[in-house]
Amino acid sequence: MANSHIRLSRRAMLCGSATAGAALLITGASTRRLMAQNAPEKPREIIVRAWGGSWVEALKAGVSDPFTEATGIAVRHDLTEDNEIQPKLWAAVAQGRIPPIHVNWDTTTNATKSALRGVTEDLSDVSNLANTTDLAKPVGLEGYPIINTYGYVYVLAYRPEAFPDGPPTSWTALLDPKFKGRIALYNDGIGFHFPAQVAGGGSLEDIPDNMQAAWDFIAKVKEQDPLLGEDPDFTNWFQNGEIDIACTISTNAREARKNGLEIAWVVPEEGCKFDTDGLWIPKGLPENELYWAKEYVNFALTQQAQQVWLDGLGLPGVVPGLTPPEDLVDDPSYPTKPEDFAHLIRISAQVQVQNESEWFSKFKEIMQG
C-alpha cells in the first residue's frame, strides 16, 4: 500500500510537472515555431521508441505529453527493445520502406552504429541545438546524425543492510565471498568492462588494445555466480531480495528506492562508466512526418522538457541551467561540474562501436564457461 501511494504521488507529480512544462511551452519561442502557419501537414501521430517502466513515464511527462498539447499530434511510444528495433530499421531503410518509428530513443553506441550504416537523418538544423552543451554532440561523427540528450552513470548499487560497516568503496566488493550468488551485472557486461579494467590493475589508456586486466577481473567475478540481466531485472532482483550488489544505471537503483526499497549507490574509487543516450530519426519518412519528428527532437531539447524528463530519470541533461532533483544534489551519479567527472570513465563512442561486439563476446565467453 505504501508503495502504491508513493507511485501515485510520483505520477501525480510528473503529470503536474508535464502540465506546467506545457504551459511554459505555450508561451515560449518553441511554440511559435510549432504553431507556424507554413509548417507542413501534421501527421495524426508520431511513434517514438522508448524503454519501458519509469523511462517511458518520464519521457511521456517531460516531452511527449507537452508536445501533444502544443501541436495536437499524438505521440505513441513503441517499447520494442533498442537492440530489437535496430535490425528492423536497418531493413526498412535498405528496402526503401517507411520505417516503423519516427524517433528512436537509443544508446549513443547503438545510434552510432546506425549512423555509420547511414540510416540516420541529419539533425544539424534542429534549432534548439544552439542552447545545448558539448555533451549533445556525438563524438567522431560528422554533423548531428544523433543528438545526445543526457548522460548516465553505471554505478555500484547496493543494499545498505548488506554493508553494516559502511558503503563499498571499490568494485572488488563484488569478490567478497559473502556475496556469492547475490551480485548482478548486465548480461553483456555493458557498464562493467572499463571499471573492471581498472579494478583488475590495468589502465584505461590500454583500452581497447589490451584489456586482459578487465577479463581477469571479470573471470574472478564469474566465480561469484553473478546474475546477468537487463534494466528491469535489476529492479526486480533488488525488490525480490535476490541480490545485494550490482553494476547498473543509477536510474534503475533510484526506481527501486522510489518503490520503497533500501538501496544506495556509489561511484567506487576505480570509477564508473559514464555514457550518453540520444534521439535520432531514421531515413525514409515522408517529408511532413520528418519535419514533425524533428520538431519532437527539438522540443526534447528545451529546458522545460529536459527538466521534467530528466527529473523523472534522475540524470543530467544537455541544456544549461537544469536543477538537479532534490534527492540527487551532490550525488556522484548526477555529474554537473567538471570535477564531478573526475571519477567517471568516458570512452569515445567510436572506440566502443568498433570493439563492443568483441567485448560482449569475451564477456559471454567468460560467463558462459
Place this chain on the structure above:
Amino acid sequence: MPETNPDFRYPLRWRIMDMAEAIADFLWPRRLSKYTGWLFIMPALMLVGILVLGLIQIADASLRTLDTATYLPSDNWSLDNFQKALGSSVYFKVAWRSLLGAALTTAITLCFAFPYAYAMVRTQSPKVRKALLIALFLPFFIGQVVRAYGWLILLGNGGMVNDVLGLVGIGPVRLLFNYPAVIFGLVQYMLPFAVLMLAPALTAIPTETEIAAGSLGANWLQTLWHVILPMAKPGLVGAGLVVGTLSLTDFAVPAMLGGGSQDFVANAIYDQFFRTADQGLGAALALLLVAVGSLIVGLVFMVFGAGTLSMGARK
C-alpha cells in the same frame, strides 16, 4: 411417366448447392479433379516454400562478415562466420549445454508423461479423465513466457517454495538461475506436448493384451516392460522427437530461468542478431543449429523409425 407438378419449385437449399457446384466447376473444372489433392496441399507447400526462401536468405547472410567501420555486411562471400562459430569455445559450450538440456528434458519429460498419459487413457472414471485433461491443458493455454515468469515468482528467494522451506528452518535456497532450473522449466513446458503425443499410442494398445499378459503369469512390471512399452514405442519416439527438438531450440526458458549464464544456442543466435548486430554470425549459428537438429532427427528415424510421426507408413 409421372406427371410433373407445374407449381413445383426447387427448394432454396438445392439452388444454392447447384450454384456452389457451378462456381466450383468454373474455378476448378472437373477435368482437373485428379489434381485436387495437390490443390489442398498447395497452401502447406507455399508455406514450406517461404520457409525455404528464408533459409536461403539466412544462408546468404551467413556467408557475409560484418564490417564494424560501417556496420554493413561484406559484399564478398566467405566462411569466416562458420569458422568463428565452430572455433569458439563459448559456442561449443553453449551447443553442448543445449544438446544435453534437450536430452535430459526429453528423458525426464517422457518419464513423467508416460504414467500420466497411461492413467488418462486407462482410467474408468470419466471424472478422473476430465480432471487429468484439465490439469494438462490449463498450463498448455498459458504462454511459455508467462509460465516461466510464474516460476520466477514461486521459486524466487522470497517465493512460496522458500517460504515453505523457511517454516522447517531451511533456506532461503537459490532455486533459480541455474541449469537445473532451466531443465525444470523445460520439462514443465514440454509435459503437455509429450502426453498429447503419447495418449493416442497408448489408446491403440488393447486392454485385452495386458489382461492376456497377466493371465499368462506376468506381473505389472513385466507387462509394462514386455508388452506396453514395446507397443507404445511409436508414441514414445514421436513424443521424444517433438520434445527434443523444441527443447534444443528453446529461447525463453533458458533466458528467464537461467539468470543469463545458462544460454542455449537460440540465446546465442539472438545475441548476434540483436545485441551485437552481427547478423552474419547469427545466421551461421542458426544454420548450424538446423543442421545439428536435422542430423539428430535423422539418426532417430534411422534407429527407431519415425514413431507416430510416420502416420502409419512402414519403416
